[in-house]
Amino acid sequence: DVQMTQSPSDLSASVGDRVTITCRSSHPISDYLNWYQQKPGQAPKLLIHSASTLQGGVPSRFSGSGSVRDFTLTISSLQPEDFATYYCQQHYNTPPTTFGQGTRLEI
């Protein structure tokens, strides 16, 4: 199975900051990498798919990059509503499709 490792696991930042979350796969996964945002008590929300494609309706301050094994999610200027947990997910070598352990972004 492909293991996904996110870093950091916890991140403290302020409104207006630029933040980057990284995700590394144990095996090459091309660009079959997706990013989700989850707020407490809610279902995850798709932010970015295929490593760098912004899902419709998602603010442009979110961006994704990377390929093969190393990927990043960047929020260019943090807004209050961005404080949440973020997950990466690979869907290249499946089944199973696997998620990273999550990055909790807090104020």
Place this chain on the structure above:
Amino acid sequence: EEQLVQSGGGLVQPGGSLRLSCAASGFSLSDSWMYWVRQAPGKGLEWVAWMNQDGREKAFVASVKGRFTVSRDDAENYLFLQMSSLRVEDTAVYYCARGHSGYPRRGYFDIWGQGVLVTVSS
């Protein structure tokens, strides 16, 4: 509006069974790859099962193989997760989700149900 509405969670004893339902509206399940994903309390996301558009391709995470099945009612546009021989470690919020159905299959989940809590405890 495309959405998924779930029902069927609850408290069940170890060894028991439970069926989760996921009602789709605004799109047809028979046109979609559909997934079940779970999240144990305070933990991360774990894929559980998937089913393809014609229902012939199904897959399960190793820990639920032989205990969980996935099915669909195309007339009513419902997806089901039948869980049996439940264990304490199956306790989680269970989500149904629609997966990308194009080619190549990118496997991203663009629509999620609200989630239902399954608690396995004596």
